[in-house]
Amino acid sequence: MTGARFVVTGCARSATMYTAHMLTAAGLDCGHERVPAYRRDTFDLSSSRGVGESSCLAAPFLPLDIPTVHLVRPPLDVIGSLVGRRMLDGGHESFAAFVHAHAPEVFEHPPGVERAAAYWLAWNRMVEPHAHLRWCSTTLDTRDVATLAHRAGIEVDTTAVEQALAATSRRINARETTRIAPEDLGELAPEVDALREHYGLPWHEPIDTFDEKVPAMSNPDVHWFRNKRTGKEWAANPGRPEHTRMTADPTFERIEDEPAPAPKPKRTSRKSKSNPHPGGLDEFAASEERGTDG
Incomplete structure (x- = not known):
């Protein structure tokens, strides 16, 4: 066939x-x-x-x-x-x-x-x-x-x-969206509500269907949220629909930005004029990362 x-x-x-x-x-x-x-x-x-x-x-x-x-x-x-x-x-x-x-x-x-x-x-x-x-x-x-x-x-x-x-990510093909409330539907609100109930649908998707730790888009000002029930954490840009929903949902709480990793203990080593990275390969790799990020 x-x-x-x-x-x-x-x-x-x-x-x-x-x-x-x-x-x-x-x-x-x-x-x-x-x-x-x-x-x-x-x-x-x-x-x-x-x-x-x-x-x-x-x-x-x-x-x-x-x-x-x-x-x-x-x-x-x-x-x-x-x-x-x-x-x-x-x-x-x-x-x-x-x-x-x-x-x-x-x-x-x-x-x-x-x-x-x-x-x-x-x-x-x-x-x-x-x-x-x-x-x-x-x-x-x-x-x-x-x-x-x-x-x-x-x-x-x-x-x-x-x-x-x-x-499979549920955010495939995620695009621009506008936050809508039932009262925005005007005269069609009762019809939409009736068909929604007929299909057994909520008004909005559950927030938990978002991917865990949604990556930041273009806005560097990222806010982090934690689900009080599951302990899972998400990141969202202010102004995005997921940010608006999690802000309004009492199930979620705002948390500080992702904590920086604890500093590594200092190594005691003899400095050498020929070695610009006396901390060894770990310090050399860290400096390389800082260079690419900068």
């Missing part, structure tokens, strides 16, 4: 790229938006080079004659990401034209939060009737992947799946 044997689809900014990477690491070669969809009348799965395709662009072409996964993500995270990247408001013209062609009602709403909320509603409602499985991007587990593999007639090693789930 050529072409994809399963498809994963849902809203844009719902972790379709993460899902493709995770499934591929688990042994199910899954492409991300490999199948052309813009200005197309069909979704030609024979053009997929893997056994699966993960793409928000598949939604308007459902039903497809293969196992289909409806991938969902908490609404405020999707909406905030769409708004932050202006995907429906001039920041991604090809995507906006694609949405307009298949869900023109989205553009009856004003640009910004309400339009993104209308898209979240329309796209999920488009996928749901044709899906065989529903996955939440933040709670994927081994059973989910094994069930999909069984439906697609593909053998999978559960140990490989567990390792892929543990190793």
